[in-house]
Amino acid sequence: MFVKFLRNNIYASIVFLFFRLYLGWEWLTAGWDKINGDFDASGYLKGAVGKATGEHPAVQTWWANFLEGFAIPNVGLFNFLVAWGEFLVGLALLLGIFTTFAALMGIVMNFAFLLSGTTSTNPQMVILTIFILVAGANAGKIGLDYYVVPYVRNLFKRNRTVDTSYIEK
Structure with a gap:
């Protein structure tokens, strides 16, 4: 019943508008600062690997191995992607365009930061993002998704029909 409310109710759409604006501003400004600054993730990644040791490690060994074996050697790619x-x-x-996909990519980044031992605002961003993901299209209804989602649905409906005219009878 609650999920139905999140997915269909106009009042829920209004609440999601505020969630989206908050999260969007946080992501946009963080990315903009990195794009226009001298962002280099190598120190952060090495610091995360360092948090995998000691009596109470903040980073799991498997994640530190991934960072050490893949992320650090490809830090230029990660600088760009982040x-x-x-x-x-x-x-x-x-x-409010491709809202669910954007939220999914945001939560992936949040979890990557959390796995790397950084708490900051990531837990609250994860919680808000989970609600957006559960709400699906309703989270972007007050946004460009209002126009884009029906268009994309119609595209998929049109492309679902199989052309069988080429089959010999």
């Missing part, structure tokens, strides 16, 4: 990912997720959430 900066532009944050910016584009923020822009999409602010505009």
Whole structure:
């Protein structure tokens, strides 16, 4: 019943508008600062690997191994992905376009930061994002998704019909 409310109710859409604006602004400004600054994730990644040792490690060994074996050697790729990912997720959430996909990509980044031992605002962002993901299309109804989602649905409906005229009878 609660999920139905989140997915269909106009008042829920209004609440999601505020969730989206908050999250979108947080992501957009974080990404913009990285794009226009001298962002380099190598120190952050090495710090996260360092948090995997000691009596009470904040980072799991498997995640530290991933960071050490893949992320740090490819830090240039991660510098690009984090900066532009944050910016584009923020822009999409602010505009309410591809809202569910943007929220999904945002929560993936939140979990990557949490797995790397950074708490900050990530837990509250995860909680708000979960509500947006559960709400689905209703979360972007007061936004560009109002126009985009029906268009995309019609595209898929048109492309579902199978052309069988080429089959010999």
